[in-house]
Amino acid sequence: MSLSYTFRESISGFKRARLSSFISIVTISISLLLLGIFAIITVNASRFIETLRDKVEMEAFLQEPLTRQETIEIQKEISAVEGVQSVTFVSKEEAAKLFKQEFGQDIGEVLDFNPLPPSFKISLKEGYKTSRNVQAIHDRLTKIKQIDNIIYRKKLLELIDERTETVHSLTLGLGVLVSLSAIFLVSNTIRLAIYAKRRLLRTMELVGATAGFIRLPFLLEGIIQGFVGGVVAAGVLYILLEYTSRLLSEEFAAYIHMEPVFYLIVAGAGTALGLVGSIISVVRFMKLSRFN
DSSP states (O other), X not given: OOHHHHHHHHHHHHHHTXXXXXXXXXXXXXXXXXXXXXXXXXXXXXXXXXXXHHTOOEEEXXXXXXXXXXXXXXXXXXXXXXXXXEEEEEOHHHHHHHHHHHHSSOHHHHHSSOOOOOEEEEEEOTTOOSHHHHHHHHHHHTTSTTEEEEEOOHHHHHHHHHHHHHHHHHHHHHHHHHHHHHHXXXXXXXXXXXXXXXXXXXXXXXXXXXXXXXXXXXXXXXXXXXXXXXXXXXXXXHHHHHHHHHHSOHHHHGGGXXXXXXXXXXXXXXXXXXXXXXXXXXXXXXXXXXXX
């Protein structure tokens, strides 16, 4: 099989069907642009959500009185619970200092005594900061003796989990819809090119040309269309993010940042869309029509 022939036929496909090829490239670019925007929103929303999750801690308040040995034993029991990363003891005196830092007033001056109980601040491992996992840890901790009460931001975690599932489901559905639309349009473009050359292809088949030799130029044409569309979409996304980041403060700009590999993925996704669309068209059209 001649590679030069394959490339010539692929390029000639663009020349004979410039409008349809242009429409196909634009369609892929717009599709990937939409997918890229959804990906940017999803990735950076996930970053923001993880930032919120990292701030989630549990605090276990202890019953009094407690000996030092009992405190150590309780800390060991808490540390042994699955999902617990670290446990920090907060004495009554330290709790009073934290109260003063937060409210600007010494609680001992208000009540003439320190009513704040000792407690343990509990940090959780990555992957356990969901409402379901935290609730499971909460249930385990409540079974430990001398733990009087456990608090954490339950409503916030439930809201985060609910919004995360909604965003992911919406993004996945729209991504699949846009991808299928792009594949359909690329497939139709390649099908029109095949139909225009049906008599020539029939002649090639009669003189002994293999199916692979006949199909490869159309597959390559779809790949080129997809690659060009992907590169255009990646370029537009890069310019859009760079321009937007300059309008925002450094704090907010960090939430729209994408790694360089993201743009390579966009270009690769365009190539894949073009290839899949051309495969579908070539296989189905050539099988059904047999160039008649």
